[in-house]
Amino acid sequence: MDHISQISRVFILLASLITLFTNPTLSSINRNPLQDFCVADLQASPTNSGYPCKAQVTSEDFFYSGLNTPLNTSNPKGTAANSANLMTFPGLNTMGISMYNVEIAPGGYNPPHSHPGATEAGVVIEGSVLVGFLTTNYTLFQKVIGPGDMFVIPPGLIHYEGNVGKTQSRLLTVVADDLPSEVVLPNTLFATKPAIPNAVLMKAFKADSKTINMLRSKFTS
Ligand SMILES: *[C@@H]1O[C@H](CO)[C@@H](O)[C@H](O)[C@H]1NC(C)=O
Numbered sequence: 001m002d003h004i005s006q007i008s009r010v011f012i013l014l015a016s017l018i019t020l021f022t023n024p025t026l027s028s029i030n031r032n033p034l035q036d037f038c039v040a041d042l043q044a045s046p047t048n049s050g051y052p053c054k055a056q057v058t059s060e061d062f063f064y065s066g067l068n069t070p071l072n073t074s075n076p077k078g079t080a081a082n083s084a085n086l087m088t089f090p091g092l093n094t095m096g097i098s099m100y101n102v103e104i105a106p107g108g109y110n111p112p113h114s115h116p117g118a119t120e121a122g123v124v125i126e127g128s129v130l131v132g133f134l135t136t137n138y139t140l141f142q143k144v145i146g147p148g149d150m151f152v153i154p155p156g157l158i159h160y161e162g163n164v165g166k167t168q169s170r171l172l173t174v175v176a177d178d179l180p181s182e183v184v185l186p187n188t189l190f191a192t193k194p195a196i197p198n199a200v201l202m203k204a205f206k207a208d209s210k211t212i213n214m215l216r217s218k219f220t221s
């Protein structure tokens with residue numbers, strides 16, 4: 001191999017590595033190589049680059065309790081969650097991960113939603129849970145899983161979980177972002193402020209304005 005082609009191979013390798021590590025879908029971790037961690041100082045005002053790091057850090061900053069606290073699922077969706085994310089567990093700041101204890105009552109469903117850009121995984125602790133996600137070409141992948149079974153939701157795809165058993169279900173989930181955003185489909189369409197014009201939703205759903213108003217009323221009362 002001559003010298004020129006060796007150099008061009010090195011450049012191609014470097015270019016691929018730079019692409020790999022700067023691709024936001026492959027790495028949501030925002031680590032500063034000059035420090036091991038940056039526990040968020042939530043008392044300070046956040047800037048565009050997030051919260052400043054806490055000056056004095058103790059062991060307590062790296063632990064969170066409450067992921068086994070019983071939750072009240074007496075609500076219309078029949079679901080409730082305890083969230084260990086940047087706002088409740090500031091030690092997660094810049095770590096690219098958050099964790100949730102989710103309880104679903106029998107017949108309860110966490111409505112179709114997505115976490116833009118972030119992968120989700122979870123494990124069922126109790127009960128019988130239907131987990132499903134939709135691909136961008138409208139293919140549905142779903143399965144009923146039980147204790148010890150793990151699932152994964154590809155980054156950003158629309159997904160749902162529901163309790164298809166007769167007893168309370170509980171799962172632990174992780175999302176690859178320290179404060180993931182959540183787009184809940186029905187709310188996104190029917191509960192925005194200001195509202196999406198009826199004409200837009202009538203065309204989208206091939207429905208009359210009475211039907212759209214009926215659906216909208218479920219999210220604005
Ligand atoms: C659960 O929430 C419902 C609705 O908010 C409330 O009526 C009920 O008292 C709560 N149950 C417990 C055990 O806190």
Ligand SMILES: *[C@@H]1O[C@H](CO)[C@@H](O)[C@H](O)[C@H]1NC(C)=O
Pocket residue numbers: 135137139
């Ligand atoms: C959609 O994508 C999935 C997964 O990549 C593939 O298995 C399936 O054949 C595709 N379906 C259509 C209708 O293109």
